[in-house]
Amino acid sequence: MNYGQFLNMIPEAFLMAILVVVFIADFISAKKTESRKWFNPFVSLLLLAQVIVTICALEPSTAFGNMYVSTSAANVMKAILAAGTLIVVIQSRLWLSREDTRFKEGEFYMLVVSTLLGMNMMMSSGHFLMFFLGLEMASVPMACLVALDKYRHNSAEAAAKFILTATFSSGVMLYGISFIYGSVGTLYFDDVATALAQSENLTFNIMGLVFFFSGLGFKISLVPFHFWTADTYQGAPTTVTGYLSVISKGAAAFTLMAILMKVFAPMTQYWTWLLYIVIVLSITIANLFAIRQKDLKRFMAFSSISQAGYIMLAVVGNSAAGITALTYYVLVYIVANMAVFTVISVVEEKNNGVTDMDAYDGFYKTNPKLSFLMTLALFSLAGIPPFAGMFSKFFIFMAAAEQGSAAAYAVVFIALINTVVSLYYYLLIVKAMYIKNSDNPLPTFKSDCNTRLALAICTAGIAFFGVFSCIYHWINSAS
Numbered sequence: 001m002n003y004g005q006f007l008n009m010i011p012e013a014f015l016m017a018i019l020v021v022v023f024i025a026d027f028i029s030a031k032k033t034e035s036r037k038w039f040n041p042f043v044s045l046l047l048l049a050q051v052i053v054t055i056c057a058l059e060p061s062t063a064f065g066n067m068y069v070s071t072s073a074a075n076v077m078k079a080i081l082a083a084g085t086l087i088v089v090i091q092s093r094l095w096l097s098r099e100d101t102r103f104k105e106g107e108f109y110m111l112v113v114s115t116l117l118g119m120n121m122m123m124s125s126g127h128f129l130m131f132f133l134g135l136e137m138a139s140v141p142m143a144c145l146v147a148l149d150k151y152r153h154n155s156a157e158a159a160a161k162f163i164l165t166a167t168f169s170s171g172v173m174l175y176g177i178s179f180i181y182g183s184v185g186t187l188y189f190d191d192v193a194t195a196l197a198q199s200e201n202l203t204f205n206i207m208g209l210v211f212f213f214s215g216l217g218f219k220i221s222l223v224p225f226h227f228w229t230a231d232t233y234q235g236a237p238t239t240v241t242g243y244l245s246v247i248s249k250g251a252a253a254f255t256l257m258a259i260l261m262k263v264f265a266p267m268t269q270y271w272t273w274l275l276y277i278v279i280v281l282s283i284t285i286a287n288l289f290a291i292r293q294k295d296l297k298r299f300m301a302f303s304s305i306s307q308a309g310y311i312m313l314a315v316v317g318n319s320a321a322g323i324t325a326l327t328y329y330v331l332v333y334i335v336a337n338m339a340v341f342t343v344i345s346v347v348e349e350k351n352n353g354v355t356d357m358d359a360y361d362g363f364y365k366t367n368p369k370l371s372f373l374m375t376l377a378l379f380s381l382a383g384i385p386p387f388a389g390m391f392s393k394f395f396i397f398m399a400a401a402e403q404g405s406a407a408a409y410a411v412v413f414i415a416l417i418n419t420v421v422s423l424y425y426y427l428l429i430v431k432a433m434y435i436k437n438s439d440n441p442l443p444t445f446k447s448d449c450n451t452r453l454a455l456a457i458c459t460a461g462i463a464f465f466g467v468f469s470c471i472y473h474w475i476n477s478a479s
Contacts, residue, residue, distance in 0.1 A: 005063040009070070011054045011078050012124075015117045018046045019110060026106025036105065040093040040450065043109045047086040054079040062126070066188065069126030073323050076475055077254045078120050080327065084247045084334040085116050091342045091454035092239040094349050101237075104148060111148075112243065114141040119251035123258070128177050128187040131255070132170075135219070139166045142248060146236040158235025165218055165228040173215025179208030189263045197266040209264055209271055219252040221305045222312065223281040230293075233301035238348055238355070241297055242341030245304040250330035253308065257315045257326055272403070275316055276411050282309030284414070287421040296344055296355050296429070300337070303381065306422060307333055310396055313415060316408055317399040324476040325392075325399035331471070332380065332392040335461030339377035342454045343370050350445045360429065361438035367445065371433045373455050378426040380462045383419055388466035393419065395472070 006013050022043060029036050058075045062068060089112065096105045118137025125131035143166065147159030181187055183204040184195035196205055217225040233241045260271050286305035293299035311333070314326035347370075348355055364371040380389035400412050447455075465471050 008061040008063040009068060009124075010057040010061075011050070011070075011075065011082075012117060012120050014050055014053045015113060015120065018050060019113045019117065021046065022106065022109050022113060026110070030106070039105055039109075040089065040096070044086060044089050047082060047089055051079055051082045051086060054082055066190070067127040067130045068121075068124055069189070070124040072477075073327065074123045074254070074258070077123060077250070077327055077330070080331045080334065081116065081119060081247050081250055084250070084338065085112060085243070087334070087338045087342075087454050087457055088112065088239060088243045088247070090450050090457075091242075091338070091345060093450040094346060094448050095237060095239050098349070100151065101149070108145070108148060111141040111145050115145070115243075115248070119248070122255050123251060125255075126189050128180070128189075128192075131259075132174070132177070135173075136170065138248065138251065139170070139219075142166075142244065145240045145243070146232060148240065149237050154235035155237065156235075158232045161228050162232045162236075169215045169218030169225070171215075172211050172218075176208045176211025176213075176215060179204050179211065183208065189259070192263050193265055196264065205267060206270055209267055210274070212259075213256070213271065213274060216252060216256045217278065220249055220256065220308050220312070221301075222278050222308055223285050223305065226282070226286070226305050229305060230298045230301040233304075234295055234297045234355075238297065238341060238345040241300070242338055242345070245300065245341070246330075246334045246337045249304065249308060249311070250334065253311045253326065253330065256312075257323065260315060261322075272316065273407075275312060276407055279309045279312050279316070279411055280414050282306065282312070283418045287418050287425065290422075290425045291428075294357055296357050296360070299357065299425075299429075300340060300344075303422075303426075304337070306418070307337075307381070310393065310415065313396045313400040313411070316411065317402040319399065319402055320476075321395075321402055322399040324472070325395040327475045328472055329392040329396055331475075332388040332461070332465055335458040335465070336377045336380040336387075336389055339455060339458035339462065340374060340381070342451060342458065343374045343377075346370070346445075346447055346451045347442065351442055354442070357429065357432060358438075359442060360432045361436040362441040363433040366441050366443060370447070370455075373459055375430050375433070376459060376462055378429060382423040382426045384423065386466065388462050388464075391466035391472075 025042065054075060058072050060072055061070050092108065095101060096108060115138045118134050121134030121137060122131055125134055143159050143163040146162050147155055149155035180192060183199055183201040184192050186192055186195060199205060214225060221229045233245065236244065264271055283306050286302045290299055290302035290306065293302060311326055311329055314322040314329065344355060376387065380387040383389045383393040397412050400408055
């Protein structure tokens with residue numbers, strides 16, 4: 001075995017090094033949990049280095065007999081997800097400084113890096129076995145993250161629901177992969193695509209496609225595979241909820257797009273119609289359920305289901321423009337969604353676990369800066385100009401319309417109508433903060449340095465990613 005092949009996996013190898021360094025640092029300072037103020041900045045610097053290394057290693061590469069195949073587009077997505085993870089780690093410091101979570105700080109960082117490593121392997125897989133190993137490497141540590149507040153009943157319940165649905169979805173996915181293997185006799189992506197074009201086992205191929213799509217549909221929270229999402233998001237620690245809603249979803253969506261466009265290219269006519277149905281259901285049903293929510297974390301759960309539908313619109317076009325649109329959408333979604341979850345997290349930590357939407361009545365009068373930043377993030381999620389969310393939705397719609405069929409135009413039109421619905425329920429929060437009055441409003445408080453830094457990064461992204469076209473062109477050149 002040529003171990004030099006690991007040098008072709010620079011982002012993953014660097015993540016492994018980070019994992020080892022964080023483990024050693026946590027082990028050495030385990031008895032000094034009360035004075036480890038350096039730990040969070042140290043891990044943040046390591047993740048910043050990961051972003052830089054990944055950006056510098058954008059060239060395509062292969063390893064281990066093409067089981068590992070990394071493209072420029074995949075490396076761009078890895079850099080974006082690493083940057084999103086950096087934001088998560090920065091804003092997690094307030095939560096990890098609590099008395100009941102301080103001693104778990106090292107475990108949190110190691111689990112986060114482990115899930116990111118699994119996502120990277122998943123996105124760079126050229127073989128279904130490598131893909132499945134990466135998927136499980138991301139899913140199992142994520143269940144531990146959801147259960148990190150194990151002394152809270154809701155956290156334990158959320159983890160149980162997450163691991164059960166993850167196990168079930170993995171089983172469904174493996175069942176679909178077995179149909180594909182039985183039909184074509186190989187698990188290499190390139191060979192599967194070639195064999196599917198020549199295969200006469202249409203029934204086996206369609207069943208394999210449907211079961212495989214269903215398995216990944218659970219990971220992305222597409223309707224009708226979304227039932228675990230709201231309970232898990234509500235019960236998990238808010239920092240973990242933010243990580244689960246953007247980083248995990250972005251990796252799974254990119255992987256599904258790559259496999260559909262590459263492996264199942266000979267079956268495009270079948271999975272396109274499957275996407276049409278799932279996208280319309282995800283956007284519409286999630287929007288309707290979001291209006292009814294009173295808990296802000298459950299509200300953001302249904303918002304993320306709707307956003308997943310918009311993300312998958314990019315796949316409909318089945319083109320390089322779709323890859324660019326999906327990657328750019330995930331980038332903008334990360335900064336906007338993490339801004340919202342950062343505000344939710346700081347309010348929850350400062351006010352005894354408050355996540356009810358009614359608690360934000362009159363929030364502008366006591367905390368005008370946080371209210372303003374949250375409003376910018378919500379406007380971006382809704383796609384209101386001139387924020388970056390408007391540009392990301394525009395590119396998504398353009399990529400889907402490139403498909404050129406009447407069905408594609410109909411799906412885009414339905415998505416446009418749902419944009420108005422999403423604007424309505426995002427404005428419900430804005431109305432609560434600026435217009436509604438409360439007899440017992442949230443008190444005025446000062447955010448810590450990490451929270452301010454995370455919000456500054458997210459706000460800069462919301463304001464400038466749509467204005468500076470160089471970001472979009474950089475993604476497009478890789479796609």
